[in-house]
Amino acid sequence: MKRILETKKLQEFEVYLRNEERSAATIEKYMHDIRFFASFIYDAEISKQTVLDYKSKLGDIYAVASANSMIAALNCFLRFCGWQDLCVKQFKMQRNIYCSEEKELSRAEYIRLLEAANAKHNERLNLIIQTICGTGIRVSELQYITVEAVQHGEAIVNCKGKNRRIFIVPELKKKLLRYARKQGMCAGTVFVTRRGKPVSRHSIWKDMKALCEQANVPSSKVFPHNLRHLFARSFYSIEKDIAKLADSLGHASINTTRIYIVTTGAEHKRKMEHMRLII
Numbered sequence: 001m002k003r004i005l006e007t008k009k010l011q012e013f014e015v016y017l018r019n020e021e022r023s024a025a026t027i028e029k030y031m032h033d034i035r036f037f038a039s040f041i042y043d044a045e046i047s048k049q050t051v052l053d054y055k056s057k058l059g060d061i062y063a064v065a066s067a068n069s070m071i072a073a074l075n076c077f078l079r080f081c082g083w084q085d086l087c088v089k090q091f092k093m094q095r096n097i098y099c100s101e102e103k104e105l106s107r108a109e110y111i112r113l114l115e116a117a118n119a120k121h122n123e124r125l126n127l128i129i130q131t132i133c134g135t136g137i138r139v140s141e142l143q144y145i146t147v148e149a150v151q152h153g154e155a156i157v158n159c160k161g162k163n164r165r166i167f168i169v170p171e172l173k174k175k176l177l178r179y180a181r182k183q184g185m186c187a188g189t190v191f192v193t194r195r196g197k198p199v200s201r202h203s204i205w206k207d208m209k210a211l212c213e214q215a216n217v218p219s220s221k222v223f224p225h226n227l228r229h230l231f232a233r234s235f236y237s238i239e240k241d242i243a244k245l246a247d248s249l250g251h252a253s254i255n256t257t258r259i260y261i262v263t264t265g266a267e268h269k270r271k272m273e274h275m276r277l278i279i
Contacts, residue, residue: 003046003083005038013080023159025140025201033073048086051078055088064093105226107234109217113208116215125207127179128191128199132224134172136231136248139205139224141166143198145190150176157250164250232260 013034017027040054051074058067068090075087110133117126131137131145141157144166149155150173155166168176180190191199204224212219228249235245246257 003081003086004043005034005041005046009081010034010038013077016080023140029069030073030076033070034077036070037074037077046083046086048088051086051088055091059091064091067091068093103221103226105217105221105230107230109215109221110227110230112215112217113211113222116211119214120211122207123179124191124199125204125211127175128204129208129227130172130175131191133227133231134169135166136228136235137166138228138250139201142191142204143189145176147177147180147185147187147190150180150190159250162250164247166248229260232257236261 010031014027014031017030022030037054040057041050044050054074055067055071058070062070071088071090078084078086110129114126114129117123117129128142131142132139135145135155137144137155137157138159141159144155144157145168146155150168153168153170153173155168157164157166176190180186188196189198193199193203201224208222208224209219211217212222215222232245232249235248236242239245242254242257242261245261246254249257249260251257
């Protein structure tokens with residue numbers, strides 16, 4: 001039987017991902033990646049060579065991390081179809097011991113973003129930034145920050161079929177409850193649009209980018225996920241417990257958490273200088 005990527009298979013795969021309780025963002029990405037693969041092969045039969053050619057193309061046009069994420073999506077689809085023999089290995093990737101200063105958001109830059117949001121009289125954005133950075137939650141998990149959760153001082157986040165507790169520190173609790181009262185909220189998600197729907201990832205990303213010039217922070221550093229990285233580095237600098245940090249971030253693997261606490265080359269250099277081994 002020929003191995004053809006049919007529309008029906010794509011639809012069944014999407015249903016499978018939902019039944020596996022994958023997050024909406026993951027489903028959207030996987031489906032986008034499989035459609036990209038479909039555009040690469042057109043209506044041709046899928047073979048091992050076809051998949052290898054596709055992998056080669058990804059390596060030419062994407063960074064290794066991006067290419068590997070697309071290969072992971074394709075391998076998942078191939079296994080779903082029962083075509084495990086067509087799966088390919090991801091590109092090998094050497095772990096960096098420190099990250100680029102052009103990508104790491106500093107505490108000072110974070111504060112300037114908050115000040116810029118205040119200057120624009122955008123209290124909601126200011127609190128969204130503080131909530132993500134102060135709790136370490138994903139932007140997609142903001143829906144779990146409800147008035148009831150804030151009153152209780154903790155939120156129960158359900159992600160990828162697992163629950164975890166997110167503590168809301170007293171100072172953030174006070175700010176969020178004051179905001180909720182001003183908005184006339186008694187219950188439900190705190191950060192919503194005028195129509196009462198949770199604020200979208202794209203809207204938050206767009207609003208954060210609009211702060212860059214006034215805050216004098218490079219656009220390359222300003223996106224919601226970088227706030228999680230700042231939370232992780234700040235938490236680890238105090239706690240030094242990577243397992244506890246992994247639990248806080250909702251990571252299944254500590255290897256993922258390690259990426260979050262990588263410091264810049266400048267900080268790495270300072271630590272080497274403090275070793276005082278050159279006499």
